[in-house]
Amino acid sequence: MTLQPRKALKTRKNLTPENTEGTEIRISQRTQRSQRKETGMKFKEYLHILNELAINRPEIMELDVIYSVDMEGNSYKTVHFEPQVGYFDGENFEEENVSNAICIN
Numbered sequence: 346m347t348l349q350p351r352k353a354l355k356t357r358k359n360l361t362p363e364n365t366e367g368t369e370i371r372i373s374q375r376t377q378r379s380q381r382k383e384t385g386m387k388f389k390e391y392l393h394i395l396n397e398l399a400i401n402r403p404e405i406m407e408l409d410v411i412y413s414v415d416m417e418g419n420s421y422k423t424v425h426f427e428p429q430v431g432y433f434d435g436e437n438f439e440e441e442n443v444s445n446a447i448c449i450n
Contacts, residue, residue: 388447412450424450 399406410424432439433446 422450426450 411421412424414420414422429438429440429448430444431446431448432441432443433448438446438448
């Protein structure tokens, strides 16, 4: 799959009946993001978002990568380790032959 740079998103204030094409897609993406908070993100979606960032904003390629230590964003830390594939049981992560998750830090 080849990713192309995205066009600028329309904001609510400049939407008219003539230029609402794609509005339902953005609403759907918002719905997906809110559902993701409950169900988590799949690797293909995560990779797609990272690829879009790299294509649309090449100036960010040398920035540090950080992560939030909790869902509320109470603290942030720098990513130091490569992603690992393994098994996550809801609390613990182990590198095993049976995999259901990718640990990003």
